[in-house]
Amino acid sequence: MTKDRSLATAVLLMVAVLFVESGNIPEKTSWQAYGSAIYPQILLGCIAVFALLLLLNSFRQTSQPGTKGATTAKRPRANVKVVGIFVLFGAYAALLPVLGYLASTLGFMVATQALLLGVDTRRKWIINLTTAGILVPLVYVIFEYGLNVWLP
Amino acid sequence: MGESFLQALTEVGDVYTLSLIVAGVLFGIVGGSIPGFTVTMAILVVFPFTFAMDPVSGIALMVGVFVGGYSGGIVSGVMLGIPGTPSSITTVYDGYPMAKNGEPGRALGIGMLASFFGTLISIIMLIFFGPLIAKFSMNFRPWEITALIVFALTLVAGLSNGALIKGLMAAAIGLFITTVGFDRNSNLRFDFELDVLTSGFEILPVMIGIFAFSQLMNNIEDLQAQGDAKKVDTNVTIPYRKIFSDISRQKLNTLRSSLIGGLVGALPGTGGTVANFLSYDQAKKFSRHPERFGTGIPDGIIASEASNSAVAGGAFIPTLALGIPGDLPMAIMMGVLILHGITPGPLMFEQNPVLVGSIYVSLLIGAFIMVACQIVLVRWFARVSNIPQQILVPAVLMLCAVGSFALNNNLFDVWVLFVFGIIGYLLWKAGVPLTPLILGVVLGENLENQLFRALELDPDWTTFLTRPFSALFLALALASIVFSILQNRKITRTLKPQGGT
Numbered sequence: 001m002t003k004d005r006s007l008a009t010a011v012l013l014m015v016a017v018l019f020v021e022s023g024n025i026p027e028k029t030s031w032q033a034y035g036s037a038i039y040p041q042i043l044l045g046c047i048a049v050f051a052l053l054l055l056l057n058s059f060r061q062t063s064q065p066g067t068k069g070a071t072t073a074k075r076p077r078a079n080v081k082v083v084g085i086f087v088l089f090g091a092y093a094a095l096l097p098v099l100g101y102l103a104s105t106l107g108f109m110v111a112t113q114a115l116l117l118g119v120d121t122r123r124k125w126i127i128n129l130t131t132a133g134i135l136v137p138l139v140y141v142i143f144e145y146g147l148n149v150w151l152p
Numbered sequence: 153m154g155e156s157f158l159q160a161l162t163e164v165g166d167v168y169t170l171s172l173i174v175a176g177v178l179f180g181i182v183g184g185s186i187p188g189f190t191v192t193m194a195i196l197v198v199f200p201f202t203f204a205m206d207p208v209s210g211i212a213l214m215v216g217v218f219v220g221g222y223s224g225g226i227v228s229g230v231m232l233g234i235p236g237t238p239s240s241i242t243t244v245y246d247g248y249p250m251a252k253n254g255e256p257g258r259a260l261g262i263g264m265l266a267s268f269f270g271t272l273i274s275i276i277m278l279i280f281f282g283p284l285i286a287k288f289s290m291n292f293r294p295w296e297i298t299a300l301i302v303f304a305l306t307l308v309a310g311l312s313n314g315a316l317i318k319g320l321m322a323a324a325i326g327l328f329i330t331t332v333g334f335d336r337n338s339n340l341r342f343d344f345e346l347d348v349l350t351s352g353f354e355i356l357p358v359m360i361g362i363f364a365f366s367q368l369m370n371n372i373e374d375l376q377a378q379g380d381a382k383k384v385d386t387n388v389t390i391p392y393r394k395i396f397s398d399i400s401r402q403k404l405n406t407l408r409s410s411l412i413g414g415l416v417g418a419l420p421g422t423g424g425t426v427a428n429f430l431s432y433d434q435a436k437k438f439s440r441h442p443e444r445f446g447t448g449i450p451d452g453i454i455a456s457e458a459s460n461s462a463v464a465g466g467a468f469i470p471t472l473a474l475g476i477p478g479d480l481p482m483a484i485m486m487g488v489l490i491l492h493g494i495t496p497g498p499l500m501f502e503q504n505p506v507l508v509g510s511i512y513v514s515l516l517i518g519a520f521i522m523v524a525c526q527i528v529l530v531r532w533f534a535r536v537s538n539i540p541q542q543i544l545v546p547a548v549l550m551l552c553a554v555g556s557f558a559l560n561n562n563l564f565d566v567w568v569l570f571v572f573g574i575i576g577y578l579l580w581k582a583g584v585p586l587t588p589l590i591l592g593v594v595l596g597e598n599l600e601n602q603l604f605r606a607l608e609l610d611p612d613w614t615t616f617l618t619r620p621f622s623a624l625f626l627a628l629a630l631a632s633i634v635f636s637i638l639q640n641r642k643i644t645r646t647l648k649p650q651g652g653t
Contacts, residue, residue, distance in 0.1 A: 004459055007582040011321065018328075018342065019576070024338045036339040039600050040331040043324050050321035059319065067425060076316035082369045086574060088548060093566045112546035116372065131543050147204040150210045 008055035015048045084115050101151040105136045160208075160509030164374045164517065168213045172205075173514055176216020178529075183217070185537040186370040186544065187234045192481045196360050197238045197548060199488055200555030207492045207507060212514040214488055218481065219518035222464045223267035223526065226457060228537045231388075239425050239460040242432040243553045246445065246452030253448050260530055261395035261452050261459040266406060268456035268523035269399070273410035274417065274465025275424050278472075281418070282508070285473035286498040294606035295616050297475075299625035300326030301599045304476045304591045304628040307419075309588040311426075318584045320633075326592020327599060331352060336601060339493075348564045353572075355487045357556040357565045361572030362550050363480070366580035368545045375541050380607050388530050398450040404452055405435050406458050413459035417466025417479070431459035465515060471653020472508060475598065483594045490594075491559075521566035571592045 023042065028035030044124070092108040100107045109132035143149040163169065174199065190386045198217050202210030225240030230247035243263060250259040292300070303329075309319030333352025343349040398405065409431035416427035435455035436442045445452050467482040473539025475497030476484040489496050494507060501508055524531070556565040580586060606615070616622050 003579070003582050007318075007579075007584070011325075021342055021344065025341050029337075032337065034604070036337055036341060039603065040328060040341060043328045043331065047321055047328065050317050050324065053317050059374040079369075079373055081372055082577075085372070085545070086367070086570075086577075089553075089570055089573070090555065093563070093570050097563050098554070099218045101554075104509070109546050109550055111332065112549065113543060114546060117540075123605075127229070135547055135550070136357035139551065140496050141557060142201070143554065149200075149204055149560055150522060150544060151557070152555065152563070 002058050002061075004054050004058040004061075008051045008058065011051040014053070015044050016050065019044050045087060083113060085112060088112050088115065097152055101140060102136065104133055105139075108137055153485065155506035157509045157512065159506050160513045162214055163208050163506065164510050164513040167315075167393040169209050171518065172209055172213040173216040173518050174324050174521055174525070176213040177220035177518055177525055178220075179218075180217040180220020181224035181522070181525060181533055182220075182536050184221045185238075185533050186539055187225040187228045187232070187537070188367070188541065189376065189548075190367065191224075191482055192363060193367060193548065194482050195481055195488070196364055197551050197555070199356070199484075200489070201557050202492070202549070203558055204316040205602035206337075207494060208510045210492055211489070211507070211510060215511060216518050216521070218485065219271055219464055219515060221481070222461045223271070223457070223459070223522050224533070226260060226263040226267070227530075229274045229531050230256060230263065231454075231534060231537070233510060239428050239463065240456065241535075241553055242456040243430045243453060243460075245351065245432070245456070246448050246450075247448070247456075249448030250450075250453070250467075251448075255391075255448075257530075258398070259389060259392055259448075259453055260452045261390040261392065261527070263532075264399050264523055265395055265399050266409070266454040266457040267461035267526070269406050269463035270410040270413055271464055271515070271519040271522065273407065273458075274414035274462035276465075277411075277414040277418075277462075278465040278468050278515070279512055282469050283501055285469060286489065286501040289474055289498045292498070292621065293619075294602040294609065295619050295622040296364065296625065297602040298599060298606055298623040299415060299629070300476060300594040301472065301595050301602070303625040303632070304470075305588060305591060305595065307632045308591050315583060315585055316633065316636045316640060318582075319588045322579070322584050323588035326589040326594075327577040327596040328464040329358060329459075329593050330596030331600070336604065338581045344482065353568055354556075354559055354565055355593055356491060356559055357569040358572050359487055359590055360482060360552045360556060361569040362586055362590055362593075363484075364548065365573030366576045366586060368548060369577050370547060370580070371541045385407075388534055390527060392527075392531060397453065402450060402454045405438070407453050407500070408434060408438070409455045409458035413462025414466035416459070417463035418469040427459040427463050428456055431455045467571050468511065468515070472500060472511065473498060475500075477591065477594060479501065480590060483523065483587075483591050486559035487594050584598070 019041070022037050023118055025035070025037040025040075088108060088111050092104055095104040095107070098104070110128055113128040113131065117128055119125065140151060143151050164173075179193065179198055180194050183189045183197070186190060194217050195214060198213060202213055205213070209288055222239065225235055226243055226247065229235045229243040230369050231246040233244050235244050237243045247259040249255070289296075304322040306320065309323050311319075312514060330352070333340070333350055335341055340350060356483055389600060412431040412434060413427040416430060432445075432452060432455045435451055436445045439445065439451055441449075463479070467477070467479050470476045471482050475486075475495065477486045486496055492503060494500065499543045520585050552569060553566050556569040557563060578591075579589070607613075616626060
């Protein structure tokens with residue numbers, strides 16, 4: 001499946017779910033010209049039309065000679081580091097209320113820098129720990145004492 | 153207006169606010185100097201620091217970042233041949249060859265001065281045109297405003313590099329995101345019986361998630377593709393006398409490029425990159441020696457830097473006067489104003505004249521601080537632009553998370569950031585332009601309010617077509633779509649004879 005076709009299919013599925021959900025929005029009252037559902041339903045309609053056009057376009061493009069299968073072949077490999085950053089960020093968001101700002105942010109910074117910089121030399125570890133060790137408390141001090149914004 | 157301007161001058165002129173502008177300009181230049189960081193990212197990172205500030209101080213800081221950010225792209229553009237921001241691409245054409253010819257200080261100095269004059273001229277344009285457009289648009293009723301927002305969204309979607317359908321779809325998705333939660337009639341929509349969704353999504357974590365994650369992940373992928381980044385030579389000296397004589401010989405070029413930048417900045421969806429190419433092209437056409445462009449001449453650097461910096465003032469015109477952001481950084485700036493309880497639009501000039509004056513004054517002071525900082529701290533900025541992405545990405549992500557949390561002291565906003573980060577990244581990988589999406593998020597609530605106000609006054613939808621300006625904006629929206637389709641077809645036809653490559 002091409003990139004555009006996958007996108008259009010995913011969007012159409014999302015539109016279908018949301019359209020069904022829009023049925024739960026209360027009906028318009030006697031003094032309203034239109035109910036609360038009409039605006040999101042118009043938008044969902046527009047999104048569906050654009051997704052359908054994208055889908056049709058994707059079939060038209062692959063039916064042209066010389067283009068078949070090109071998109072699948074050119075699709076970039078899943079980037080391990082990008083996936084890793086997302087996983088680390090998800091873990092950070094989950095641990096933030098449990099461990100508090102200082103410990104969870106320090107952990108996130110060290111882990112993410114280790115993933116991106118590598119851990120093969122002592123120099124990299126020094127850079128990693130120094131950056132995290134300075135930046136994390138600095139942001140904490142600025143927010144807590146400079147701006148009076150509470151951090152967990 | 154004069155009285156408000158003086159009051160604004162007093163408010164912005166105090167030491168605290170001035171130091172905020174200096175800090176903003178410095179951070180903006182740093183942000184612009186680092187390849188792949190961009191002005192938008194700099195604005196997003198600094199924004200959480202304004203939560204506890206009063207609106208004038210917060211806006212002064214943000215304006216500083218804005219002014220500094222547009223001028224900061226020159227450092228890596230000249231020294232590395234890699235534009236720090238997309239709006240300084242043409243700076244590389246002449247700045248990099250000049251640096252390679254042994255005159256990096258001259259290239260940087262010319263660019264900095266041109267940036268200064270560009271910003272200054274665009275501020276004059278903003279002060280002159282802003283109130284005029286706002287006064288005119290005071291006649292706009294909900295029908296016209298609805299149609300104007302639709303026009304702005306189609307224009308931005310149409311400019312999405314051959315991805316019109318995806319651009320329009322992105323804009324509609326952006327608008328849809330704002331429908332989650334209680335609406336203006338206190339009816340719940342799309343809450344899926346989850347308490348956390350009843351108040352909808354905050355604009356800030358949504359915007360940061362969509363933009364910052366895709367941008368940062370893109371930087372990581374680029375890094376892996378390119379290998380180790382080149383380092384900037386920090387040993388730079390600016391030949392002051394020479395650059396002043398270069399600029400004085402290019403007065404017309406500076407003025408023309410600044411006017412192009414200011415005007416292009418005022419058009420929704422265009423931004424610094426378009427201004428950059430347009431003014432470089434015009435400078436070449438008006439030049440007596442067009443063949444020398446690209447070899448390292450001052451003309452090219454001036455055209456590029458004056459125009460991209462002039463976008464800063466120009467982009468404020470539609471934002472302040474109409475409530476329609478000119479480009480992506482301005483869309484974020486508009487989100488900033490909204491979160492500070494200020495609604496940009498024609499009424500802002502009547503209801504908040506001091507605040508409008510503060511923006512003018514901050515821009516003016518920011519321009520002077522920008523050129524002073526650039527010239528004095530050029531070596532330091534060159535050094536900063538060497539910060540590797542491996543350190544930058546975790547730091548920015550951490551600041552994004554802290555900023556999202558600090559907005560309402562709510563951990564749900566960090567999850568919103570994360571989820572929209574994944575959505576933004578996947579959409580970006582699928583080739584969906586993110587600017588219309590973000591613009592949709594920023595304008596969504598206003599569009600719905602105006603549409604319903606119009607329908608409450610007259611339930612007949614055809615009124616949108618019978619009111620002249622409303623009909624004009626809708627016709628322009630349609631025209632922008634047709635124009636994009638024709639443009640795309642032309643590009644496809646041009647590519648076909650070359651074997652579709």
